[in-house]
Amino acid sequence: MFRSKQRHTNTENCFSALSYEDIIKAFNNPSNINRNEAMAAKIRREIDLRLGGVFSHFQTLKMKKYIEEKREEVLSYGPCQLPTLGFVVHSFLKAQKYNNYPEKCWKIDVHIKKGDKSLQIKWNRKHLFCKVSCFGQFASMFDFPSAIVTDIQITESEVTKPQPLTTATHLINCCKYLKLKASRAMAITENLYNNGFISYPRTETDSFPDNFNFVDILTNLTIDREVGGMAYEVLNSLQKPLKGNCTDNAHTPIYPIVCPSEFNSKEEKDVFYLICRHFFAVLSSNCLVTTKTTEFDVGGELFHYKSKTIKQIGFMKYFDYFKIKEKSDIDFSMNENIEVESIKMVNTSYKKPELLSEYELIDKMNKKKIGTDATFHQHISKLVERKYIKIDGNGKILPTAVGAALVAAYEKLRIGFARPQLMADLEQSLREISEGKRKSDDVLKDFIRRYMEIFEKIYINADSLCIEFSKAIKKFSEDIELNSQEKTPENTQETIEMDDEVSLTTDTRADDINVDRKSCIIS
Known part of the structure; x- marks a missing residue:
């Protein structure tokens, strides 16, 4: 038996669209595998697994017994899940503060x-x-x-x-303009990609390469009845797209490839044409x-x-x-x-602060670097599934009593556990691994140490944490129930209109103003 002494190099074929040209080009131009990116993904999985296991175990054993309603689910924790829940809870508390003290x-x-x-x-x-x-x-x-x-x-x-289309921006557009849930929008978008109608939909890149062939893409779209005329206009007055600051070093921004002959649903049609219109806007003028x-x-x-x-x-x-x-x-x-x-x-x-909508939550997650392009919608779906949040009929996100109490209890410890900064630091370190600026082992040790310090503080204060959790559940159960029943009040503003003459008398309180009815009309 002979063993070859020649060393084999592993390569990968990268493409962003399921089109003939892209796939052939990818196979003709293999590239070396980026080991740094692979290590960053490995470290992310390991940290998620360790933290999720430890903190979910702690919360379930220590805190679950204080929940009065029957709950079979594990009181789970995720390093992206908790700060995302924190955004929802802080938005709710802001609205509640206004209800109690309207200015x-x-x-x-x-x-x-x-x-x-x-x-x-x-x-x-x-x-x-x-x-x-x-x-x-x-x-x-x-x-x-x-x-x-x-x-x-x-x-x-x-x-x-607008800048070229990223996953976060696309999900925001779908939630905001098409009123779709993020998970539904992503499922439709992935189906369009799998059928070869759009490019790869999970991307953080907001710049097209300098040699990108816009002309061929626009030409393909000119045959469509709905957007063909627009594509033709843009083709004849083509403007350079803006250059963003983000890239995932793997995929282009999202763009349409070819128009489907028919759509599976109105939602699919709306999502596809939303992508087309965004693409035309990118190639137009300000x-x-x-x-x-x-x-x-x-x-x-x-x-x-x-x-x-x-x-x-x-x-x-x-x-x-x-x-x-x-x-x-x-x-x-x-x-x-x-x-x-x-x-x-x-x-x-003042206008009452509103609860977060799904697109506003995604925008916050994106800006604070909570999660990745592939996981924004998943984190929201998991929070709903795990009964930490619910989405009302108007698309506004409301925390459940358990979700709100969990964040409130951790906030009492003042360790920043429910805040986004810790996760944002981890995401930054993972990017540095991908770019070869940091060693994966150093990042793993650093963040295990940081989370270990937090866990020790939580464990030492477990009794007071559970007491706060128990109090908060009772309080939020009432507040959230009242918020769900709240109706928009009728317009009851007081208006004083000018007539001819006005006489004004006041006492020491600013609200007690007596206006002569012969001179002024109060309605």
Whole structure:
């Protein structure tokens, strides 16, 4: 038996699309396997496995018994799962704080009349928190029935076209514009890839290579009835795409390859054409917007009116999911006196902070480097499956009592365990392994040490942690139930309208203002 002394080199064939040209090119150009990337993936799996096993075991044995409802599932932990849950819980707590202490404010609304057009002009102060102070400004304007034009400014600005499509941006688009769940959007996108209609959909790369053949791709799309005309226009006015800052050194951004002759569902059709339109936007020009700001003086108080017109529509012609609301331009001249139609003092409040939607959560995960392009949707699905969060009928994400209590209990220890920084540091270290800047063994030792220190603090404080968890479950069970039943209140704002004369008396409290009903109308 003879053994060859020649050493064999392992190679890989990389391609980003299931097209004939891409596959042939890949097989004709084999490349060496990136051992660093393989080691980074290995370290990620090992850390996930170790941490998931240890902390899930601890939570299940120590904390699960404090949950009153019957729960057969393990009280699981994941290094990406907990900070993702933290985003949801902090969003919920922010909304709850507003519900408990809504901050009211007062503003002055003025309507002017130019010819046959009635316009609302906005107060430069925006609003005041003191009702008495606002009423003082309001009352001082009564002797001035006209608004004087004091300044006119015209500016031109660019709305930058989108960067080439990454997985995170694509999932955000699908959730935001198509109202799909991230897991459903990813399943449809992967099916389009498997059938050869789009490029590989799991990518962090937001730049196309300099030699990318856009012309052939656009030519393939011109035959489609729905987007063929757009593809032809873009082909004839092709602009260079923007260069991003991210690359996974493996795949191009997502792009369409060829249009399907038929679609399996309306959702699949919508996802494919969303990818097409984004691709056209990437190869188009920026949008140019002209803004004209006219400033008015009404009784010593400054107000303004802004008109917006699109000078060059650019990429928005194709990516029409994103729109700029145009506001008609009115021709004013300096020092012109404009008739004041009405003045109102309005009691309002800050817009209530909303719960996170799925696309907002993905955006946060992407910005804070929690997870990878392949796992954003998986982390959200697992949190739902493990009963840590739920998604309501409006697509807003609400923590369950268990999920909220878990984060709240860890936050009491002040060790940053439910915060994104630790996971972001790990992701950065894994990238450094991929780039050959750090040794995999050093990263493994470093993060096992860091998590061991956290585990020791948690274990020492296990009793107080469990007490906090128990208290938080009871509290959040009530709060979340109330939030689920909450309805949007009717508009009950108080409005004071200017008539002829106003008399004002106050006591020491800003809310107690008595207005002579003969002089003012309160509605």
